[in-house]
Amino acid sequence: MLLKPVSRDDDVELDDNQAARPESLSKGELKEKLDAQLDKLGELQKVFYADGRHALLIVLQGRDASGKDGVVRTVIGACNPSGVRINSFKAPTPVELAHDYLWRVHQVMPEKGMMAIFNRSHYEDVLVVRVHELVPESVWSARYEQINNFEKMVVENGTTILKFFLHVSRDEQTERLRERVEDPTKNWKFNAGDLDERKLWDKYTEAYRDALTKCSTDWAPWYVVPADSNKARNYLIARRIVETLQGLDLEYPKPKTDLTQYLASLAGGAQS
Numbered sequence: 001m002l003l004k005p006v007s008r009d010d011d012v013e014l015d016d017n018q019a020a021r022p023e024s025l026s027k028g029e030l031k032e033k034l035d036a037q038l039d040k041l042g043e044l045q046k047v048f049y050a051d052g053r054h055a056l057l058i059v060l061q062g063r064d065a066s067g068k069d070g071v072v073r074t075v076i077g078a079c080n081p082s083g084v085r086i087n088s089f090k091a092p093t094p095v096e097l098a099h100d101y102l103w104r105v106h107q108v109m110p111e112k113g114m115m116a117i118f119n120r121s122h123y124e125d126v127l128v129v130r131v132h133e134l135v136p137e138s139v140w141s142a143r144y145e146q147i148n149n150f151e152k153m154v155v156e157n158g159t160t161i162l163k164f165f166l167h168v169s170r171d172e173q174t175e176r177l178r179e180r181v182e183d184p185t186k187n188w189k190f191n192a193g194d195l196d197e198r199k200l201w202d203k204y205t206e207a208y209r210d211a212l213t214k215c216s217t218d219w220a221p222w223y224v225v226p227a228d229s230n231k232a233r234n235y236l237i238a239r240r241i242v243e244t245l246q247g248l249d250l251e252y253p254k255p256k257t258d259l260t261q262y263l264a265s266l267a268g269g270a271q272s
Contacts, residue, residue, distance in 0.1 A: 003240050005221035006212045012224065014205050016169035021229035030231040037238035038078040044245040045115065049083035051250045052113040055159040058241065059118045061127075061211075062166030063204065064194040065176035066227050068119050071166070074230075075238045076117055085110060088119040101125045101143070102150055112158060122147060126211050131203045144214040151220040161220035162244060164237055165212060166227040170201065 006012060021027065048054065058076075060068045076084060087108045096104045102122055110116035126147070130140045151161055168176075177198075180190035197204070216222035223240060227233045 003223040003225065003236050005223060006216035008213050008216065010213060012209045012212050014167060014208060014224070016171065018224065019167045019169035019172065019226050019228045021232040022226060025229075025232050025235065027229075027231075030229075030235060034074075034231055034235040034238065037235060037242055038075070040242045041075070041238055041245070042078045042080075044242060044250065045079040045083060047250040047252060048115070048245055048248070049080065049113050050252050051248075052253070053158070054248050054250075055110040055112050056115045056241075056244070057110055057118065057154070057159055057161045058115065059121045059123070059161070059163040060166065061121060061123050061163070061208075062227060063168055063173060064191075064197060065173050065180075066166035066168040067230060067233055068166060070230055071164075071234060071237055072117060072119060074234045075241070076115075078238070079115065083113065084115045084117065086117045086119060089121055089124060102146070106150075109154060110159065122150075123211055123215070126215075127204065127207045130207045131200055144210070147215055148217055148220075151215075151217070155219040160244060160248070162240060163216075163220060163222045164240075165208065165222060165224050166233060167224050168227045172228040173198070 021030075025033075048056070060071055062068055072086060076086070085108070089104070092101075092104065105118075105122040108116060126140050126143050129135055130137075155161060177190070177194060180186045212222045212224065225233055225236050
């Protein structure tokens with residue numbers, strides 16, 4: 001199975017069946033497939049970092065317990081941390097609220113040679129803000145076009161954008177939240193507020209549908225990733241990142257001088 005970009009013409013249902021491991025991905029083969037993609041990702045990211053001509057932004061959105069941290073740990077963990085910056089977006093600070101809602105995002109966009117991972121993102125301003133009615137509809141509804149224009153500007157200046165919605169089913173989320181209560185090593189992850197957010201499931205579904213269809217563009221596509229299976233989720237995301245990096249025609253920079261002239265000096269140093 002390959003992830004396909006969301007189209008504005010798609011009817012994005014986001015039902016529970018779409019969150020399950022795709023039948024085309026054999027459970028027995030997933031670990032081998034995932035490991036192979038992680039190896040490729042690690043090698044490509046080395047070249048990406050050295051090449052220094054491109055920047056990559058990876059956006060991870062999803063409901064609570066959909067696996068955003070798991071993707072960072074497993075998929076992004078295959079990369080050299082020197083070339084990766086991870087940003088988590090929580091409730092905005094007073095300083096951030098004093099600026100436009102994209103200000104804090106623009107501050108942490110990746111420079112060339114770097115990969116930036118957004119664990120949640122500027123899309124909170126058309127999701128949480130909308131569901132909890134923190135601003136009027138006239139305000140949040142205008143943000144879809146603003147986000148598209150912002151992302152287009154960023155892409156036109158050398159940044160590639162991949163956006164993944166981690167789609168988890170209601171039953172799977174229940175099990176993962178239960179684990180956070182029952183497993184002492186996961187207690188720290190539990191937030192009682194997650195249960196309140198869960199009551200707003202249908203409102204969030206409607207908000208996600210609009211964000212996915214209105215803001216999936218040629219320059220910054222959205223991908224819906226079935227997230228009930230951790231390995232399937234990680235494999236599909238890793239493969240899409242690998243395919244994206246392969247399409248950038250990356251190469252190690254050529255030396256500006258003939259380095260063979262230094263071999264004799266290095267050999268002499270080794271002998272001494």
